Amino acid sequence: MEKILVTGGTGLVGKALEEVTKTEKQINEVWYFAGSKDGDLTNLEETEALFQRIKPTCVIHLAAMVGGLFHNMNNNLDFLRENMKINDNVLHTAYKSNCSKVVSCLSTCIFPDKTTYPIDETMVHNGPPHPSNYGYSYAKRMIDIANQAYHDKYGCKFTSVVPCNIFGPYDNYKPEVSHVIPGMIHRMHKLINSDTDISESEKVFTVFGSGKPLRQFIYSLDLARLIMWVLRSYESVQPIILSVDEAQExxxxxVAESIAKAFNFKGKIVCDTTKADGQYKKTASNAKLRSLLPDFKFSDFEKSIKSSVDWYIENYENARK
Known part of the structure; x- marks a missing residue:
């Protein structure tokens, strides 16, 4: 029997995995979704206690201190220190607990700022990341180094996935820490429901920055299915990019237009160019994924945005905002 511990199991990707297991869980699997209430993973003793309670045979490591562009820019030291603690505690405790596999979740922001595109798995350590989020990026990069080191010294099957930008139900909508899509969803909902004398057609939604940066976005349920495949079938310690195709950038x-359409917003969209754009692009190649899983079908972007908006509206009182 496989006992699979999901750290960060109550967040965006953890909830997506929980949803996918309802229909795609194998008969020999038991899944445990651990959140912050189950233990502080920056604390080694609490991490060890969590593993002792669950006795996992495998781990999907999603837990991290995360935030959007502006939160990262102002807190790089905190992002570095907190995530280094979490990652070291989880990986070392998994090793001591004889876990047969650990799949850790990284991010495309770990790639070098100055690079050629599309980026692929061989380019992670080719230069410094974008200065806006170097703390988070370096902490995540070190998971790849640790995976290699645990494999070299102990033969551990620790690996990592590198998703593009993730969105979907159960996201974090807090303005100071949210990523671009949940941040826009929260602000659009607030604008539409604002109690003013301005007609809907006169309302103005503001995009932070020029609106020109390019991104690939993956729906959380798609990512959950791919992570499940990695856990069961991907045998390398080398990282693998889990991203939509380049043409879907x-x-x-x-993004703002798609969210406005999902809300049926009739007002105007403007860009505030006094706000920082961050990295202009970080186009990722999913060629490695396609070579191993050529027939995987990603969800339609606009339909996924609509599902995410509908979930937020329906769960507004309990959403993280």
Whole structure:
């Protein structure tokens, strides 16, 4: 019997995994979704206690201190220190607990700021990341180094996935820490429901920055299915990018348009160019994934945005905002 511990199990990706296990869980699997209430993973003793309670045979490591562009820019030291603690505690405790496999979740922001595109798995350590989030990026990069080191010294099957930008139900909508899509969803909902004398057609939604940066976005349920495949079938310690195809890249302004369409927003969309854009693009190649799983079908972006908006509206009182 496989006992699979999911750290960060109550967050965006953890909830997506929980949803996917309802229909795609194998008969020999038991899944445990651990959140912050189950233990402080920056604390080694609490991490060890969590593993002792669950006795996992495998781990999907999602737990991290995360935030959007502006939160990262102002807190790089905190992002570095907290995530280094979490990652070291989880990986070392998994090793001591004889876990047969650990799949850790990284991010495309770990790649070098100055690079050629598309980026692929061989380019992670080719230069410094973008200065806006170097603390988080370096902490995540070190998971790849640790995976290699645990494999070299102990033969551990620790690996990592590198998703592009994730969105979906159960995201974090707090303005100071949210990523671009949940941040826009929260602000659009607030604008539409604001108690003013301005007609809906006169309301103005503001995109932070120029709206020109390009991003690839993956729906959380798609990512959950791919992580499940990695756990069961991917045998390398080398990282693998889990991203939509390059042709599915969209601008931040296009994201705002899709969210406006999902809300049936009739007002105007403007860009505040006094706000920072962050990295202009970080186009990722999913060629490695496609070579191993050529027939995987990603969800339609606009339909996924609509599902995410509908979930937020329906769960507004309990959403993280």
């Amino acid at each position: 969209v601008s931040i302004y296009q």
